[in-house]
Amino acid sequence: xxxxxxxxxxxxxxxxxxxxxxxxxxxxxxxxxxxxxxxxxxxxxxxxxxxxxxxxxxxxxxxxxxxxxxxxxxxxxxxxxxxxxxxxxxxxxxxxxxxxxxxxxxxxxxxxxxxxxxxxxxxxxxxxxxxxxxxxxxxxxxxxxxxxxxxxxxxxxxxxxxxxxxxxxxxxxxxxxxxxxxxxxxxxxxxxxxxxxxxxxxxxxxxxxxxxxxxxxxxxxxxxxxxxxxxxxxxxxxxxxxxxxxxxxxxxxxxxxxxxxxxxxxxxxxxxxxxxxxxxxxxxxxxxxxxxxxxxxxxxxxxxxxxxxxxxxxxxxxxxxxxxxxxxxxxxxxxxxxxxxxxxxxxxxxxxxxxxxxxxxxxxxxxxxxxxxxxxxxxxxxxxxxxxxxxxxxxxxxxxxxxxxxxxxxxxxxxxxxxxxxxxxxxxxxxxxxxxxxxxxxxxxxxxxxxxxxxxxxxxxxxxxxxxxxxxxxxxxxxxxxxxxxxxxxxxxxxxxxxxxxxxxxxxxxxxxxxxxx
Amino acid sequence: xxxxxxxxxxxxxxxxxxxxxxxxxxxxxxxxxxxxxxxxxxxxxxxxxxxxxxxxxxxxxxxxxxxxxxxxxxxxxxxxxxxxxxxxxxxxxxxxxxxxxxxxxxxxxxxxxxxxxxxxxxxxxxxxxxxxxxxxxxxxxxxxxxxxxxxxxxxxxxxxxxxxxxxxxxxxxxxxxxxxxxxxxxxxxxxxxxxxxxxxxxxxxxxxxxxxxxxxxxxxxxxxxxxxxxxxxxxxxxxxxxxxxxxxxxxxxxxxxxxxxxxxxxxxxxxxxxxxxxxxxxxxxxxxxxxxxxxxxxxxxxxxxxxxxxxxxxxxxxxxxxxxxxxxxxxxxxxxxxxxxxxxxxxxxxxxxxxxxxxxxxxxxxxxxxxxxxxxxxxxxxxxxxxxxxxxxxxxxxxxxxxxxxxxxxxxxxxxxxxxxxxxxxxxxxxxxxxxxxxxxxxxxxxxx
Numbered sequence: 028x029x030x031x032x033x034x035x036x037x038x039x040x041x042x043x044x045x046x047x048x049x050x051x052x053x054x055x056x057x058x059x060x061x062x063x064x065x066x067x068x069x070x071x072x073x074x075x076x077x078x079x080x081x082x083x084x085x086x087x088x089x090x091x092x093x094x095x096x097x098x099x100x101x102x103x104x105x106x107x108x109x110x111x112x113x114x115x116x117x118x119x120x121x122x123x124x125x126x127x128x129x130x131x132x133x134x135x136x137x138x139x140x141x142x143x144x145x146x147x148x149x150x151x152x153x154x155x156x157x158x159x160x161x162x163x164x165x166x167x168x169x170x171x172x173x174x175x176x177x178x179x180x181x182x183x184x185x186x187x188x189x190x191x192x193x194x195x196x197x198x199x200x201x202x203x204x205x206x207x208x209x210x211x212x213x214x215x216x217x218x219x220x221x222x223x224x225x226x227x228x229x230x231x232x233x234x235x236x237x238x239x240x241x242x243x244x245x246x247x248x249x250x251x252x253x254x255x256x257x258x259x260x261x262x263x264x265x266x267x268x269x270x271x272x273x274x275x276x277x278x279x280x281x282x283x284x285x286x287x288x289x290x291x292x293x294x295x296x297x298x299x300x301x302x303x304x305x306x307x308x309x310x311x312x313x314x315x316x317x318x319x320x321x322x323x324x325x326x327x328x329x330x331x332x333x334x335x336x337x338x339x340x341x342x343x344x345x346x347x348x349x350x351x352x353x354x355x356x357x358x359x360x361x362x363x364x365x366x367x368x369x370x371x372x373x374x375x376x377x378x379x380x381x382x383x384x385x386x387x388x389x390x391x392x393x394x395x396x397x398x399x400x401x402x403x404x405x406x407x408x409x410x411x412x413x414x415x416x417x418x419x420x421x422x423x424x425x426x427x428x429x430x431x432x433x434x435x436x437x438x439x440x441x442x443x444x445x446x447x448x449x450x451x452x453x454x455x456x457x458x459x460x461x462x463x464x465x466x467x468x469x470x471x472x473x474x475x476x477x478x479x480x481x482x483x484x485x486x487x488x489x490x491x492x493x494x495x496x497x498x499x500x501x502x503x504x505x506x507x508x509x510x511x512x513x514x515x516x517x518x519x520x521x522x523x524x525x526x527x528x529x530x531x532x533x534x535x536x537x538x539x540x541x542x543x544x545x
Numbered sequence: 546x547x548x549x550x551x552x553x554x555x556x557x558x559x560x561x562x563x564x565x566x567x568x569x570x571x572x573x574x575x576x577x578x579x580x581x582x583x584x585x586x587x588x589x590x591x592x593x594x595x596x597x598x599x600x601x602x603x604x605x606x607x608x609x610x611x612x613x614x615x616x617x618x619x620x621x622x623x624x625x626x627x628x629x630x631x632x633x634x635x636x637x638x639x640x641x642x643x644x645x646x647x648x649x650x651x652x653x654x655x656x657x658x659x660x661x662x663x664x665x666x667x668x669x670x671x672x673x674x675x676x677x678x679x680x681x682x683x684x685x686x687x688x689x690x691x692x693x694x695x696x697x698x699x700x701x702x703x704x705x706x707x708x709x710x711x712x713x714x715x716x717x718x719x720x721x722x723x724x725x726x727x728x729x730x731x732x733x734x735x736x737x738x739x740x741x742x743x744x745x746x747x748x749x750x751x752x753x754x755x756x757x758x759x760x761x762x763x764x765x766x767x768x769x770x771x772x773x774x775x776x777x778x779x780x781x782x783x784x785x786x787x788x789x790x791x792x793x794x795x796x797x798x799x800x801x802x803x804x805x806x807x808x809x810x811x812x813x814x815x816x817x818x819x820x821x822x823x824x825x826x827x828x829x830x831x832x833x834x835x836x837x838x839x840x841x842x843x844x845x846x847x848x849x850x851x852x853x854x855x856x857x858x859x860x861x862x863x864x865x866x867x868x869x870x871x872x873x874x875x876x877x878x879x880x881x882x883x884x885x886x887x888x889x890x891x892x893x894x895x896x897x898x899x900x901x902x903x904x905x906x907x908x909x910x911x912x913x914x915x916x917x918x919x920x921x922x923x924x925x926x927x928x929x930x931x932x933x934x935x936x937x938x939x940x941x942x943x944x945x946x947x948x949x950x951x952x953x954x955x956x957x958x959x960x961x962x963x964x965x966x967x968x969x970x971x972x973x974x975x976x977x978x979x980x981x982x983x984x985x986x987x988x989x990x991x992x993x994x
Contacts, residue, residue: 194859194860194861195860195861195862195863195865195866196861196862197862197863225859225860226859229858229859281637388976388977388980388981389980391980405953406973408973409634409635409636409665409666409669410635410636410637411635411636411637411638412635412637412638415635416976418973418974418976418977419973420973420974420976420977420981423981424977424980424981424982427981427982428982439859439861440856440857440858440859443856443858444856444903447899447902447903447953448953450952450953450954451899451953451954453953453954454947454952454953454954454955454956455956455977457947457954457956458947458956458974459974459977459978459981460981460984461981461982505953505954506952507899507902507903507905507906507951507952507953508902508905508906508951509906510906535860536860539860539866539867540812540836540839540866540867541867542838542867542869542871542875
């Protein structure tokens with residue numbers, strides 16, 4: 028079975044982009060390397076055409092008029108080059124140490140369409156090397172008895188504020204909403220994360236191996252999200268999921284209009300929400316044009332003048348327009364989702380996921396058609412007007428229409444048992460006469476969020492070649508009584524219920540009341 | 546855990562008249578939560594609103610409607626120990642909230658007038674097996690203490706309004722969740738609710754010590770008032786801190802006749818509360834008690850029951866740093882009477898059974914978990930003679946489940962309140978029915994575009 032390729036999902040309406048990926052990417056690389064090259068060239072004061080390198084065949088066409096040697100483009104000052112996929116705060120994540128391991132005799136839910144009874148999964152050097160029945164156990168592999176146990180991919184939460192709204196919930200550490208402007212696309216959640224939030228450890232005990240940390244929903248554009256691997260670390264960079272694309276948090280509805288309306292500024296209505304957002308996309312498209320013009324001139328060897336001034340807010344929005352940054356859109360009501368879809372089409376970007384999406388079930392055929400995931404709770408609803416029509420059958424109805432359903436938490440307690448939240452949604456679906464199998468329900472909390480976070484090629488299902496992010500449960504994970512026994516992240520033991528040495532306590536927890544210390 | 550195909554058989558049992566025929570549920574696995582324990586294949590007979598017989602060989606009266614449970618689990622209706630169900634509907638819409646009194650009134654506040662029998666949340670809770678609920682007001686204005694599920698409460702972070710000096714939130718009342726009933730209240734003045742710890746300290750001006758002084762002075766005033774009513778009415782005697790209505794409401798509390806529910810979290814605060822209860826001879830119940838496990842033996846010897854959220858696992862505040870998933874088990878093992886609540890949110894009452902399941906996963910015996918969401922809440926509020934277990938003479942609050950009631954995938958197949966079969970629909974199921982894919986190929990006319 029083919030692995031799900033990230034771009035097949037996140038950029039489905041950009042299949043041209045995907046099929047032309049090689050050239051598109053190489054063009055981008057060319058632009059970046061051209062400026063780097065220009066730097067070195069100007070540094071060495073070589074006269075004439077700077078792009079004679081054989082490594083850049085697309086540039087400096089041999090037919091360029093040789094009679095009129097051009098000046099090298101001015102180098103871009105460090106930190107002033109604008110590109111949505113830049114990585115100025117790079118991951119320093121290192122996988123936990125692991126040994127080649129075979130879990131034998133368990134019921135394996137692959138989240139890739141299989142439930143394997145008495146199955147075996149083998150992983151080595153952080154990657155899954157075999158899954159199935161009657162798998163030969165490689166010599167030297169550690170054998171783990173999985174009989175009576177269930178094995179699933181690591182649980183993934185696509186909506187978390189761990190670290191940005193950490194425990195304990197005090198104002199001093201409340202860093203999730205830069206509620207000072209309806210558009211704060213320039214802020215990045217990773218700059219607010221407190222890695223010592225004890226909530227990360229509790230979540231790991233519930234099987235969470237990867238999670239998306241989002242800014243809050245006060246603003247129409249809340250800022251960039253960050254994908255983490257759920258390992259204890261001193262720095263946020265130490266948790267950062269290598270290679271995961273960025274996301275941009277957007278919000279519909281009540282929150283932005285309430286926050287800014289109460290300050291007598293736009294937006295104060297839903298139509299204000301859309302107007303302010305459209306203005307921002309226009310600015311972003313214009314920013315994109317200026318940079319593209321500049322780059323095209325540089326590429327063509329024409330005089331490009333000074334580059335446009337880098338703008339962090341527009342850079343993130345332009346990153347969305349260019350397909351580098353995924354839209355994670357807080358939106359409850361079906362009618363508002365439809366408006367957001369039209370706005371996305373107006374400016375040519377793709378919405379990856381609607382979050383909370385209490386009314387997604389009303390729009391399920393459209394969401395399937397548009398290939399947009401819906402991340403929702405099992406049945407948290409009715410706490411505000413826009414969540415009034417939330418129902419526990421939401422995920423089940425989405426599933427019945429073949430749309431992408433995700434169970435998310437948005438909560439530091441619920442993240443500890445997303446498996447059981449999924450079970451509630453399964454129960455409601457069964458009651459409504461549209462039962463959902465474990466095969467599908469496990470995807471709600473693994474493969475589907477991975478897909479919507481742009482990391483499905485790397486994790487989210489138990490398939491050969493993917494990261495060994497694995498949970499061993501003591502029973503059917505959809506039971507209320509199920510407990511994660513062992514949590515592997517990239518093949519290393521991140522948590523073992525029976526081994527206190529793996530029970531991480533954050534620095535904050537030290538010297539505090541603890542049952543374990545008794 | 547296969548759902549028993551019972552829905553069809555039960556469809557005939559829709560409520561008809563106030564006085565219906567007797568109903569006999571046969572072939573049921575009955576969790577009585579009473580002295581009879583678990584009955585593996587038994588019959589339960591209800592008549593005129595009460596349970597009249599229960600057991601393997603219970604006689605089925607003539608003319609009784611017979612429901613074949615086909616082995617399904619039958620439990621008492623779940624009892625919400627402390628909630629805003631029916632007095633608060635949409636958390637962020639103040640006009641739908643009647644769960645708090647504001648600063649003018651404290652102990653005298655009774656939420657009865659605000660109980661809305663038409664609130665869809667009641668049907669939602671009922672469809673999750675809840676048949677009775679004890680409503681406990683929140684301190685301060687309605688909406689105080691609200692927990693938003695998304696992050697939209699951020700701009701009111703800090704929670705407790707400082708302009709509200711109320712420590713006493715008001716009185717608790719008991720309601721049933723029967724459909725089509727104009728008056729749900731079955732128990733008035735069930736008890737009194739008091740805040741302690743961080744929130745009370747904030748209300749008292751910033752410190753726990755201050756809240757304790759105010760509290761002791763109010764209690765002294767109540768005793769003084771109770772002993773000198775005539776003088777009070779003549780305008781004689783010393784100045785008292787609170788109004789006459791508040792004083793009246795607190796008299797049964799200082800007499801130890803009425804339970805005082807105290808919202809308290811940390812081990813240290815719980816010790817303060819236990820000391821206060823000893824000194825003032827109060828009959829107290831704790832809500833929250835996140836660090837209860839650290840003082841379990843003290844709670845047991847003081848015979849103080851607790852109502853906990855057994856999913857709590859985070860140091861969410863500085864008064865809950867020791868929160869632990871084994872709280873329920875440790876308290877139970879020490880001999881404390883444990884009740885389990887859902888989150889206070891009226892939209893999430895279904896969580897109480899899931900929370901009970903979580904407690905089982907972390908060591909609480911199954912029967913204790915069932916009692917924690919049925920009989921024990923009834924005991925706390927002095928209603929256990931009437932409800933909370935399946936015993937002859939008690940109200941026929943009965944739920945037939947599709948599976949183990951503590952499993953998230955299970956759901957009620959039938960719910961009876963005081964012997965009346967309840968409708969198995971709610972606003973939520975109506976929405977689902979409208980939008981789920983049609984199985985008959987007929988496109989529904991409304992709301993399809």
